Amino acid sequence: MHIRTRFAPSPTGFIHLGNLRSALYPWAFARHNQGDFILRIEDTDLERSTQEAVDVIIEGMAWLGLDLDEGPIYQMQRIDRYREVVKQMLEAGLAYPCYMSEDELNKLRDQQMANKEKPRYNGLWRPEPGKILPPAPEGVLPVIRFKNPIGGSVIWNDAVKGKIEISNDELDDLVIARPDGTPTYNFCVVVDDLDMKITHVIRGDDHVNNTPRQINIMKALGGVPPVYAHLPTVLNDAGEKMSKRNGAMSVRDYQKAGYLPEAILNYLARLGWSHGDAEVFSKEQFVQWFDLDSLGRSPAQHNPEKLLWLNHQYIQNSDxxxxxxxxxxxxxxxxxxxxxxxxxxxxxxxxxxxxxxxxxxxxxxKLFYSPAPEHNAEQIAQNIPAAIVPALKDLIHVLKVTDHNKEAYSAAFKQVLTQHQIKMPALAMPVRYALFATTQTPAIDSVLVVLGKDEAVNRLSKVIH
Structure with a gap:
């Protein structure tokens, strides 16, 4: 089997880490199996879909290095194809027009709920042998409904959740096209997955309820359902489902905050998947190791501290x-x-x-590119004790004649410390203050290498007059 996976986001908001994980796993599965990875933009929600959201999705995936084999493919550009399939289903008796108004449907649901029944369409307009349908009301455009099988169950072996069985009696006849002919989400997904020959659907478990409907439509169209793998939810650090409303950061936010894409990818990989005790690994290692059997069944929890730690590891080891x-x-x-x-x-x-x-x-x-600090007498007195000035003078003298490298500067400090019988902090703190007007810097010998001998001597000389 030639593996084909897809990431199919709706461009109705920003893309956060939980969304990106739903792109990462199908990408890794396709790459591991030398298959194809497709980006499909499910933009049939015209009121909420935006080009900016599409751009963020594409930019975020490119930033993480999730390369595409096909796409982006836009559902709105496939409307004619969906309408063609709806027509074929009507002709084959797999679907039918339904003239029940929204008001009638709401009243039906209210009555069902009052009777403590599950709210569902009652099949009023569903054609059956021997059934006489009401006359079609004039001037009313119908929705098109799929004739869901009656009796039996939909069964699939989910690659994450195991065997799932849903009774067809739990499913009513799904609307597959609106009165204006616009196809609905669950129907478009099936046509797309069939046309694109998708073999594995790896997505969030908020889609589990859609799966039996999609399987029934797919089988009605003569297709073989793909392997489904429904990923547990990603929770934020407060234990709630990750979302913009709950404070989730977008992928752009992480870019702007100075995170490395390699660290984000490594972190996302571990949000629901593991390979032994491996914590830090390359993208290539992840692809080599990835399989569906290692996906976790429990919700993954976002840990900002862990992500920051990972980012530090990657920065520390970067060229x-x-x-x-x-x-x-x-x-x-x-x-x-x-x-x-x-x-x-x-x-x-x-x-x-x-x-x-x-x-x-x-x-x-900023320390190294700011002008030399201007110290007044009071500041010098507070930060550079008079007792240390002789040592500073000797340090300046030694620095002038020493080599320009870390080892030589370290030796220069040791020489002055020994000569004056003082500890390193007693000399290093005043030196830091003289150079930068702060006592918080990296190791002083390394700082001198970067700042330069002449500039360091010049700044030190200004505070000992």
Missing amino acids: PMQLAELTKPFAYQLGIDTENGPDFVQVVSLLKDRANTLIEIAEGA
Whole structure:
């Protein structure tokens, strides 16, 4: 079997991590099996669908590296195909026009609920042998309903949930086309999956209730239902279903917050799937390991701290040159001119081991691209004790003649510390303050390498007059 999977989002809002996981797993399954992965945009909800939402979906998938074999395919561009199938179903007796008005349907449902019955269409307009239908009302456009099988059950072996059986008596005759001829969601899905030869449908378990209806329509059209794998819900950190209303961040938000796509992909992969104890792995490893048998059955819970930790791991292990390019846009937003000042790759290399996001690297880089601080006498007295000035003078003298590398600077500090019988913090803190007007910096020998010997000596000399 040639594997074909799809991601079929509705472009009616922003795309969050839970949505992206529903793209990641079918993509990985297709890639693992040398199959095809298709993006299908289910945009038949004309009132709520927007081009901006489509753009965010496509951009988010591209950012994560979820490449496509086909698509994006837009359902609204396939309307003629859906209408053709509706016509064929009417001619074959698989569907029928229903003239029950919305008001009549609401009254029927109210009565059923009052009788403690399940609200459902009562088959009034369903043609049956020997049944006389009411005359069609003039000037009323009917909906088209699918003739759902009566009796028996819909059974499928879900790749995540196991065997599922739904009685056909629980299902009424689904509307497959509205009065204006616009096809409905469950019908379009079936036609698309058949036409696109989808072999595996991997999607959220909020679609489980749609599956028996889709299977019945698919079988009526002579198709073989795909393998279904319904993924448990992704919960937010408060234990609620992840959604915009519950504070979920969009994929664009994570980009803007300085997360790496590799970290997001790694994190998403573990939201409902596992491979032994592996926590940090590449996209290539994930594809190699992925199978449906390892999907979890319990809801996955979003853990922002875990995601931040993963992002730190990827930043820490990134190539400094590539990381510098990724960080530059964030540096520019902070007004940093990376072309004037220390080598930006060196700055990023110094900062990356302590940073959780690209924004944190950019914020740390400000130290090296800001003008030399202007200290007044009071500030100098508060932060550079008079007793340490002799050691500072000797440090300046030693720095002037030492080599420009981390080891030489470290040796220079040790020489002065030994000479004056003081501890490292007693000298390093005043040096940090003299250089940057803060005592919070990375290791001082590394800082001197990035800042440069001449600039460091110049800044130190200003505070000991």
